[in-house]
Amino acid sequence: ILNVEQSPQSLHVQEGDSTNFTCSFPSSNFYALHWYRWETAKSPEALFVMTLNGDEKKKGRISATLNTKEGYSYLYIKGSQPEDSATYLCAFLNQAGTALIFGKGTTLSVSS
Amino acid sequence: NAGVTQTPKFQVLKTGQSMTLQCAQDMNHNSMYWYRQDPGMGLRLIYYSASEGTTDKGEVPNGYNVSRLNKREFSLRLESAAPSQTSVYFCATLLGVGQETQYFGPGTRLLVL
Numbered sequence: 001i002l003n004v005e006q007s008p009q010s011l012h013v014q015e016g017d018s019t020n021f022t023c024s025f026p027s028s029n030f031y032a033l034h035w036y037r038w039e040t041a042k043s044p045e046a047l048f049v050m051t052l053n054g055d056e057k058k059k060g061r062i063s064a065t066l067n068t069k070e071g072y073s074y075l076y077i078k079g080s081q082p083e084d085s086a087t088y089l090c091a092f093l094n095q096a097g098t099a100l101i102f103g104k105g106t107t108l109s110v111s112s
Numbered sequence: 113n114a115g116v117t118q119t120p121k122f123q124v125l126k127t128g129q130s131m132t133l134q135c136a137q138d139m140n141h142n143s144m145y146w147y148r149q150d151p152g153m154g155l156r157l158i159y160y161s162a163s164e165g166t167t168d169k170g171e172v173p174n175g176y177n178v179s180r181l182n183k184r185e186f187s188l189r190l191e192s193a194a195p196s197q198t199s200v201y202f203c204a205t206l207l208g209v210g211q212e213t214q215y216f217g218p219g220t221r222l223l224v225l
Contacts, residue, residue, distance in 0.1 A: 009152075034214065043216035044202075089154060091155075099160055099170065100157070102147070
């Protein structure tokens with residue numbers, strides 16, 4: 001089973017700070033990289049699905065980039081707000097398109 | 113359109129008891145997954161079914177069995193529950209290979225005493 005690593009494990013920032021997290025995944029047999037936002041006591045919600053090397057996606061203040069050759073993706077949050085507090089998960093989908101393997105997540109806490 | 117549903121929402125078992133967690137989807141998705149969520153461990157894949165009639169082991173399959181009953185339903189069975197299986201279990205679905213996202217059920221909280 002493939003290894004998907006996320007760093008940092010947790011992060012605490014002040015309201016208004018910008019921040020970013022890293023997801024590392026196998027560069028071979030790549031098909032897609034997913035990002036999810038997961039609030040406590042809720043189900044994970046999809047943010048982005050990225051498939052192309054160099055891809056950059058944006059949703060409001062959140063954006064993500066993808067480097068499939070070196071096997072990493074960054075998630076950026078600009079001007080963090082307390083409602084951004086959550087665990088952010090990335091997940092790797094292989095070329096067979098069958099198994100979606102998750103990292104352990106980065107837990108973000110934003111103080112007002 | 114209910115999306116992904118899971119039953120039960122909460123269950124308490126004694127060690128050695130068996131139970132089946134049910135998952136159903138009405139989105140006509142091909143792939144279905146069972147994950148467990150434990151503190152500091154993120155989501156770990158237990159089993160998945162890429163299509164009706166097929167099942168495969170994930171990262172942590174020991175102590176579990178699954179059945180893809182039909183395209184809509186994917187059940188997870190604990191034959192002899194252990195305290196280590198105390199967790200929150202999420203079922204998820206994926207349409208297939210492509211730029212779609214995975215949809216999650218609301219989760220089942222299982223406590224094994």
